[in-house]
Amino acid sequence: MLTKKVKSRISFLVISIVLLITSVFFILNSLKENVLYFLTPTEAKFKEDLEIGKNIRIGGMVKKGSIYADSKEIKFTITDFKNEILVSFSGTVPNLFAEEKGVVAEGKLKDKNFFVADRILAKHDENYMPPGEKNFLDNNAK
Amino acid sequence: MIKFLLPSNIYFFLGKIIKFINSIFFLILIIGLAFALVLSPPDYIQGDSVRIMYVHVPSAWIGLASFSLISLFSILNFVFKTKNLYLINKSIAPIGLLFTSLAVVTGSLWGQPTWGTWWAWDARLTSMIILIFFYVLFILSYKLIKKEDLAVKVSSFLAIIGSINLIIIKYSVEWWSTLHQPASLKLGNSSSIHSSMMLPLMIMLLVLLLYGALIFLMKYKTEIIKMKKKNVKRL
Structure with a gap:
């Protein structure tokens, strides 16, 4: 044909x-x-040619109960549930920044476990639901 | 089937379909906007900026679907040399460009309050910009190249190369770490969008699809008239 x-x-x-x-x-x-837009704490830990003092991005979850803020700076821990990095940042954080939510920090590593950020971005997950539904799910989880 | 695809046969149906879409479009638009802006609930964490999604997501889908169609038709045109497919492609391209740009702009407006930045050079956002470039090149290729045979070849070439970018866009959020969130709707999976937000999303998808179809049909009609006129001159 x-x-x-x-x-x-x-x-x-x-x-x-x-x-x-x-x-x-x-x-x-x-x-x-x-x-890659950002490195997870585990990737940052095992990356050999990572330069201390070079601008990079670290991303992961804000560890539960790790946010500590005073008048000068805000400190929190980024975790990927295997490794974690302590982040210090002075400035305003986006509205969606919260415990157990995704976050991307831009800045410099001081050493393998301490990161000084110039900018914080909130990473949104793929879930969309009304406020009432969220309470309902939380109650079920308890 | 190829006989049915002859422009002269299709021409008579176009007017009727355009009239039909015109008669229902505004009604569905009002229903869609009512659901998207008023009746649907705000998000538990983003608040009201979730409403941007009702334009952003359907626009991105239509932008991607348009380029997929253009690529498919370019391949078929390359193999079977059906001139009609080239006319269809010329009519789809501006709509695809419009919706892709709309997706990028609305995404940027959404990114400022939620992420804290207008723009990030992550894999998803960058590959969408590349898609816009492909649309622009595709449109320029038939606007600037006067010889039609050459224009068909160049535009098909662009469309086939560009189709690889479509795959990269689709999987960019799974292959690499990106600021953009992964897809909320997946085939065969339960969706992570609540049903009260799903309804306005689907109605808005229908609205934008109808709008795209309307512009496509009108452009296509013009292309057919142009072609006929050219042939009359030749006689």
């Missing part, structure tokens, strides 16, 4: 798409480190 011309075009297309996908795959693979 298909003419010879059509068949040759299909095979040309299939071969070029396969080549294209493989090359993009290799490009992305080599870019992998740069595509």
